[in-house]
Amino acid sequence: MFLTDPALRRIAADTNDVLPEHLWRHDTATLDPLGDLARLLHRTARDFTDSTTTLDQTLTRLGALADTTRHRLTSHADGPLTGYPHTLTDVLTARERHRLLGTLLTACYRAWRSHRPISGTNERHLLLHPGDPAQGVATLRRHPDRTWLVMPDAEAATAFDIPYANRIVGEVTDTDQGWTPTAYTDPRHRHGPMAYPLPDCDDLPTACRALLRWWQLRHSDAWRNRTPAQLTPTELAHLTS
Numbered sequence: 001m002f003l004t005d006p007a008l009r010r011i012a013a014d015t016n017d018v019l020p021e022h023l024w025r026h027d028t029a030t031l032d033p034l035g036d037l038a039r040l041l042h043r044t045a046r047d048f049t050d051s052t053t054t055l056d057q058t059l060t061r062l063g064a065l066a067d068t069t070r071h072r073l074t075s076h077a078d079g080p081l082t083g084y085p086h087t088l089t090d091v092l093t094a095r096e097r098h099r100l101l102g103t104l105l106t107a108c109y110r111a112w113r114s115h116r117p118i119s120g121t122n123e124r125h126l127l128l129h130p131g132d133p134a135q136g137v138a139t140l141r142r143h144p145d146r147t148w149l150v151m152p153d154a155e156a157a158t159a160f161d162i163p164y165a166n167r168i169v170g171e172v173t174d175t176d177q178g179w180t181p182t183a184y185t186d187p188r189h190r191h192g193p194m195a196y197p198l199p200d201c202d203d204l205p206t207a208c209r210a211l212l213r214w215w216q217l218r219h220s221d222a223w224r225n226r227t228p229a230q231l232t233p234t235e236l237a238h239l240t241s
Helices: 006-015 023-027 033-074 084-115 154-159 204-218 233-239
Strands: 123-127 137-142 147-152 170-175 178-183
Touching (some): 006 084, 023 033, 023 084, 170 204, 178 204
Antiparallel strands (some): 123 137, 147 170
């Protein structure tokens, strides 16, 4: 799973920027306004992570109290709801602090990011569903200039129910018609019968999802030994949705 850090996950959800680490830490020693922003972002990310832990702990305590009360009800044992008011107050307080820190984290990140452009590299990371980290991340590696190899992380492989976590599932190519996905699991197969050209897509996330949905279909009972050209219009539309 790629986005295991709470701060990076929140930043990805709010901005669609998928970072492999806290890149701003490289600027925290800089004695200028950029360094000030980086240090503020670093402290806010740390506080947000701590807040995530606190909120999870208070929700766990509330859940345990609810289970105890449910057990009493099923055993017809009547008694006071000990600890409920205090625990519920803790949950609401932790939730509000978490919400405010999340908003501050995103604002600090946007301010730092506006002064620190992230240059293009031969590897990039992409939310498969913009704004929704729960659907996983695809890692893209340039191969060659206008083509990227696509590898889903473990969360994406689980979400799409495919056995290819952190493995190549194909490529996407930037063309005049949009993004063209081609599914394969070995780059040596990219021009042979084990490569499956898929319909053109309007944007990069859709093209990456098309690859995962093809393999999801390919490993299901609905495949029936067909190629993409033999799919129904409804199935093709689902691939590129």
